Amino acid sequence: MSAPFHFHIEHRTTGLPDWPGRARLGLLTTPHGAIDTPAFIFCATKGAIKGLTPEQVRAAGTQIILGNTYHLMLQPGAERVATHGGLHRMTGWNGPMLTDSGGFQIFSLGHGSVAEEVKGRRNSARPPTLISLDDDGAVFRSYLDGSLHRLTPEESIRIQRALGADIVLVLDECTPYHADRDYTAKSMGMSHRWAQRSLAEFTRGGGMGSGGAQALYGIVQGGIYEDLRRESAEFTRAQPYFGHAVGGCLGGDKAEMHAVVAMVMRPLDDARPVHLLGIGSIEDVWHGAAKGIDSFDCVNPTRLARHGHGYIRPGIEEIENGRDSLNLRNARFRDDRAPLDPECACYTCTTFSRAYLHHLLKADEMLGPQLLSLHNIAFMNRMLGEVRDAIRTDRYADAMRRWVS
Amino acid sequence: MSAPFHFHIEHRTTGLPDWPGRARLGLLTTPHGAIDTPAFIFCATKGAIKGLTPEQVRAAGTQIILGNTYHLMLQPGAERVATHGGLHRMTGWNGPMLTDSGGFQIFSLGHGSVAEEVKGRRNSARPPTLISLDDDGAVFRSYLDGSLHRLTPEESIRIQRALGADIVLVLDECTPYHADRDYTAKSMGMSHRWAQRSLAEFTRGGGMGSGGAQALYGIVQGGIYEDLRRESAEFTRAQPYFGHAVGGCLGGDKAEMHAVVAMVMRPLDDARPVHLLGIGSIEDVWHGAAKGIDSFDCVNPTRLARHGHGYIRPGIEEIENGRDSLNLRNARFRDDRAPLDPECACYTCTTFSRAYLHHLLKADEMLGPQLLSLHNIAFMNRMLGEVRDAIRTDRYADAMRRWVS
Numbered sequence: 001m002s003a004p005f006h007f008h009i010e011h012r013t014t015g016l017p018d019w020p021g022r023a024r025l026g027l028l029t030t031p032h033g034a035i036d037t038p039a040f041i042f043c044a045t046k047g048a049i050k051g052l053t054p055e056q057v058r059a060a061g062t063q064i065i066l067g068n069t070y071h072l073m074l075q076p077g078a079e080r081v082a083t084h085g086g087l088h089r090m091t092g093w094n095g096p097m098l099t100d101s102g103g104f105q106i107f108s109l110g111h112g113s114v115a116e117e118v119k120g121r122r123n124s125a126r127p128p129t130l131i132s133l134d135d136d137g138a139v140f141r142s143y144l145d146g147s148l149h150r151l152t153p154e155e156s157i158r159i160q161r162a163l164g165a166d167i168v169l170v171l172d173e174c175t176p177y178h179a180d181r182d183y184t185a186k187s188m189g190m191s192h193r194w195a196q197r198s199l200a201e202f203t204r205g206g207g208m209g210s211g212g213a214q215a216l217y218g219i220v221q222g223g224i225y226e227d228l229r230r231e232s233a234e235f236t237r238a239q240p241y242f243g244h245a246v247g248g249c250l251g252g253d254k255a256e257m258h259a260v261v262a263m264v265m266r267p268l269d270d271a272r273p274v275h276l277l278g279i280g281s282i283e284d285v286w287h288g289a290a291k292g293i294d295s296f297d298c299v300n301p302t303r304l305a306r307h308g309h310g311y312i313r314p315g316i317e318e319i320e321n322g323r324d325s326l327n328l329r330n331a332r333f334r335d336d337r338a339p340l341d342p343e344c345a346c347y348t349c350t351t352f353s354r355a356y357l358h359h360l361l362k363a364d365e366m367l368g369p370q371l372l373s374l375h376n377i378a379f380m381n382r383m384l385g386e387v388r389d390a391i392r393t394d395r396y397a398d399a400m401r402r403w404v405s
Numbered sequence: 406m407s408a409p410f411h412f413h414i415e416h417r418t419t420g421l422p423d424w425p426g427r428a429r430l431g432l433l434t435t436p437h438g439a440i441d442t443p444a445f446i447f448c449a450t451k452g453a454i455k456g457l458t459p460e461q462v463r464a465a466g467t468q469i470i471l472g473n474t475y476h477l478m479l480q481p482g483a484e485r486v487a488t489h490g491g492l493h494r495m496t497g498w499n500g501p502m503l504t505d506s507g508g509f510q511i512f513s514l515g516h517g518s519v520a521e522e523v524k525g526r527r528n529s530a531r532p533p534t535l536i537s538l539d540d541d542g543a544v545f546r547s548y549l550d551g552s553l554h555r556l557t558p559e560e561s562i563r564i565q566r567a568l569g570a571d572i573v574l575v576l577d578e579c580t581p582y583h584a585d586r587d588y589t590a591k592s593m594g595m596s597h598r599w600a601q602r603s604l605a606e607f608t609r610g611g612g613m614g615s616g617g618a619q620a621l622y623g624i625v626q627g628g629i630y631e632d633l634r635r636e637s638a639e640f641t642r643a644q645p646y647f648g649h650a651v652g653g654c655l656g657g658d659k660a661e662m663h664a665v666v667a668m669v670m671r672p673l674d675d676a677r678p679v680h681l682l683g684i685g686s687i688e689d690v691w692h693g694a695a696k697g698i699d700s701f702d703c704v705n706p707t708r709l710a711r712h713g714h715g716y717i718r719p720g721i722e723e724i725e726n727g728r729d730s731l732n733l734r735n736a737r738f739r740d741d742r743a744p745l746d747p748e749c750a751c752y753t754c755t756t757f758s759r760a761y762l763h764h765l766l767k768a769d770e771m772l773g774p775q776l777l778s779l780h781n782i783a784f785m786n787r788m789l790g791e792v793r794d795a796i797r798t799d800r801y802a803d804a805m806r807r808w809v810s
Binding site for chain 2: 048091365
C-alpha cells in the first residue's frame, strides 16, 4: 500500500503430509526495518515489554513488537504519545511495530483474560465495561477510572495514527465463543462496515502516522462458521488492505481453531501477509505457520514468565499438565543446577541455574520474572527461526514433529 | 590478611579547608577483581540487585556488590548456596562481593527500616523478632515463617564462609539510637568479644570460603560517645583484621553522623580500608570520603528507584523537600521530554524521557523501577568517579561544593 512497505515471499513449502503445503518464508519490510516471517510479535501492551528494556528485547532476537490501542489511548493518551514523536520515539523501540484497533479489549475486558475469551473458555454476556454498541461504534468505561470513552472506526485509526506504529488494524467487534450464528453474521456485517470506514479514514490521512508511513491490515471475521469465514475472507481480500488478520472467535479447542484458520486461509490473497491475532503457543505456531500464517502475537512469553514459567521444548523433559513450560516455583528445582533450557543460548540459560531462578521467584525478586521473560522471548524467537529453516529446507513436517507431539 | 587481598593507597588529599585532609584514593584487590576506592557497594540483599541483571549492573560501572547474611541464611539457606559453589557462582556476579554478619537485620528488623533505625529516627524497644540476646549470641524469629534461629559469632562466620563473599564481617550488636551510655558500653564490650570469636573462627577456617579466599573486617562500635568510639577503634586496630567497618548508632542527624565518623577515623589504622555501614546519600558520601572512608553501602539507589525516584545532582534543578532525587511520579513530568538527568550518559538517560518514565510508573510497569535503578546505580558510580578524581587532582573541596550545598 504505502511505498515503504513490501512483502516478499521467498519460499513456499513443497508439501506437508496432512495439509496442502502452504507454509511460506517471507520478508516483510516496514519503514523501521524488515521482519523475517513467520514471525512472533511480542506484546508491549502499555508501551513496554513487561520487565525488559528494548535493548534486551532486541538482544533476544526480537524484530517486531506491538502496542495496544485500548491501553495506550487511556494511558498516557494518544495525543501525548504523538507530541512525544510517536511510540517508537517514546518507548525507545526503533524496530517494526504494530498496534491493534482497541476493539479486542473493549469487547473482552470484563470477561477476564482476553485469551480465555477468544478461546471460548468463558460464557458471559456483554462485558460490564461496554456501555453501548451500535453501527456507529462502541461506548465503554475505562478500566482505570471508569470514565466514559467512545471508539469509532475513524477514531481508532486517528488514535493509531497518533501512536504511529508501522502496522495498524481496522476496528472490529470481537465476538464471544457463545455467540450464535445469527449474532455472528450480523456482527460480521457491522465489522465489515467498520473496516471500510477504517480504510476510508486511513486513506484520508494518507497512510501517515506520527512515526512515518503506516500499513493497514483488514480483519477476517465469521466465528466458527465456515460460510461466514469464507464470506469475510472474500470481503477482506476485495479491499486494498496491505495485509490480512484473522480475528474473532477461533473456536472452543485447538482442533476447532486449526480448522477455523484453515477455512480462512484458502480464500485469502496469497500474496499478502496474514496475522493470527492473539495466538501463540508452541503448538499453535507450528500449526498456524503450516497453514500459511505469517505472524503471531500472544502475551504468553512475558505473562508465563511473571507466573514463574519458562518455556522448554516439549519432549526434552517431562512437563506438568501438558504445558509447554516448566514452573520454576516448583520445589523440585530448589537444588537443580542445570540451566532452565539446556538447548538455549540466551543470557538467562547461559548464566543462571534453575535453582537460582527458583530462589528469585520464592524470594519475590523481580529479577526472576525478568530473566524468565528474557528466556521466553529468546526461546520463541529461536523457535520461529526453526520454523523458517524448516520451510527453507522443505523439512517442515520433520521439524514440527520435534516440537509438537 | 589472605594473600590475594591487598589495599594500596595511591594518593591522599593534600588538605581540605574544614578538615585535616584525610580523603584517599585507593585500590582494593580481591580474588574476584580490584575496586577503585572510595567505592559504593550496591545491595544485592537476597542475592540479586533488585530489578537488574549482573550484566546491567556491571555495565552501569559497578565494581562491587553485597549480600545480606540474614536474608540468605533464611532463604535459600547457606548450605544450599555452598553446594551451588557460592554466591558468585549462583548469582552470576563474578566481581568482588561483601557479606555482612547478619547482626544488623536481627537487631533492626521489627523496628521498620534499617536505615531509619541507625539514623535514630525510631524510638522503640527490643524488636519483636529478637527472642533472646546474651554473650553467646542471639535467638531470633525468621521474618519469613516465624521459625527460630540462633546466630553466634562462629555461626555467622560459618555462614559467610558458605556464602563465599570476598569480604566478610564480624558479628556485632547494632545498638539503637536511644540506647544510653551504659547500655552502649556494655554492648560494645560484648561486640568486642564477639569480634574476637569471629576472628578465631575465621582463622580456624583458614580464611577460605566457598568462593575462595576471604578477608575479614572488624567493626567499630561505641554509639555517639567519643570515648567509647575511641576505645572501640583502638580495640579494632589492635586485631589483625584486613579492614575496618564503622557500625552501630551513628547519631540522630547528619551533623552527629559526620562527627561520629570523624571521631572514629583518627585512632584507626591508616593503612587499612574502612567501610561505613549502611550509609550512602550524596551528601554522606562526600562527607565520609573527606574523612577517609573508603567504601559505602546503602539500599537507596534501588529502593528510591522502586519508589519512582531518580537521582540528579543537587543544584541542576529544583528538587522537592531537599532530597537528592526527582520523584518521576509527579505530574509535572507528564510531558517532559528531557532525559531524567541531563548530565548522565547511562542507558536510561540516553534512551528515555522523563515523560516515558512517568508513564511507566503510573502504569505500574516494572520497567519503570528497573530503568530508574539502572540510572541510580550509574549515577552513584559516576559520582564516586568524581570523588576519586577530586582526590587525585587535589581539588576535593571544589568538587564537593558542586555536589553538596
